[in-house]
Amino acid sequence: MDLSIFLIQCLNALQYGLLLFLVAMGLTLIFGIMGVINLAHGSFYMIGAYMAYALSPIVAHAFGGGFFSVLVIGLILAVILGYFLEWAFFSFLYDRDHLQQVLMTYGLILVFEELRSLLVGDDVHGVAAPEFLAGTIPLGDIMTYPVYRLFISAVCLLLALGMYYVFTRTRLGMMIRAGSTNREMVQSLGIDIKLLYRIVFAAGVALAAFAGMISAPVSTVYPGMGSQVLIICFVVVVIGGIGSIRGAFLAALLIGFVDTFGKVLLPEAAGVLVYVLMALILLWKPDGLFKTS
Template sequence: MDFATFLIQCLNSLQYGLLLFLVASGLTLIFGIMGVINLAHGSFYMVGAYMAFALTQPIAATFGGGFFSVLVAGTVLAVALGYVLEWAFYSYLYQREHLQQVLMTYGLILVFEEVRSLLVGDDVHGVNPPAILAGALPLGDMMTYPVYRLFISGVCVALALGMYLVFTRTRLGMMIRAGSSNREMVQSLGIDIQFLYRVVFAAGVAIAALAGMVAAPVSSVYPGMGNQVLIICFVVVVIGGIGSIRGALLAALLIGFVDTFGKVLLPSAAGVLVYVLMALILIWKPEGLFKAG
């Protein structure tokens, strides 16, 4: 493997890991802070990807906007969807057993898949990246790297930094962390914990949907795409530590490098390397890399 190829694989690993983090961070927020096993989280990723496909033409025709306008509109719609879902369904799950949470959220997966099939069909669709990001950067004499993939990494880094600042430097972050540790005490201080949970859930849905939107031009849009990403995101959450944002970031990057280089160097064993990594880390630290926070 020459240096240019190695550099490309490193960039691919970084981009894949950061995208995984974007999806898994919303999952670890909902799972770690609200205590809900949300099997439907992958469906929010799928919803984002299909919004990127479905909204491009209407927004371009109505407002003259392009892909970036779709990202803004899709994120707003995802926030609204998350808020309504928490109010209508998830707010009844906090005191329920995990089996009931699994059954309801699995039912939501089936609902989302059926609605998707009725609205846009079962074909595979492509989404074009914005023209300004459609080029490639030269790496060496023979290889190039797509600018859009660098854009994905930049978006993920910006959101990771934003989440870190919100959770560690703002009053909202303090209330969220306190609510995850002692809900009754936070309520006794006069904080509306129900509204706080809806904000957290809506943010988690929006982050997952945004990940689907930015990933759509490189992964295409197809039925069942949310189910595939859900499994690997649970692995990220378990490795990083349930409820830990920084743990999710480190775990996603580790998985990105292991999976990408595994497919290059050990293609016959690539499918199990991520789970071997999870087993080794859990033997070393059964609670994950970091505690919640």
């Protein structure tokens, strides 16, 4: 493997890991902080990708906007969807056992998949990247790398830094962390824990949907894409430590590099390398890399 190919694979691993962190971050919020096992989280990623596909012609025709207008409108719709779902469904699950959480969120997967099939169909679709990000940059004499993939990495990194700042340096982050530890105590201090949890859930849904929207131009849009990303996101949460933002970030990057280079160097075993990594880390640290955010 020469230097240019190695550099390209490193960039691919970084982009995949950062995008994976963006999806897993929402799962960390909902699973780690709110205590709900949300099997439907991958569906939010799928919804974001399909919104990028469905909204693009509508926004272009009605407003003359491009891909970034689609991202803004899709993000607003994702926040509204998350807020509604928490109010209508998830607010009843906090005091229920995990089996009931699993059954209800699995039911939501079936609902979302059926709605997707009825509204959009079962075909594979593509989403065009913005024209000014559709080019490539040279890496070496003959190799190039897509600018849009670098854009994805930059956006994910900025969002990761922003989320870390919010949850560790702001009053909102302090209330969220306190609410995840002792809900009754936070309520006794006059904080509306129901509204706080709805904000957290809406943020988690928006992060997953946003990840689906920005990844649509490079991964295409297809049925069942949410189920594939859900499994690997749970691996990220388990490796990083439930409820840990730093852990999810580090775990996502580790998985990105292991998966990317595994497919290049050991293609026959690439499918199990991520789970081997998880097993080794849990043998070393059963609670994950970090216990708290």
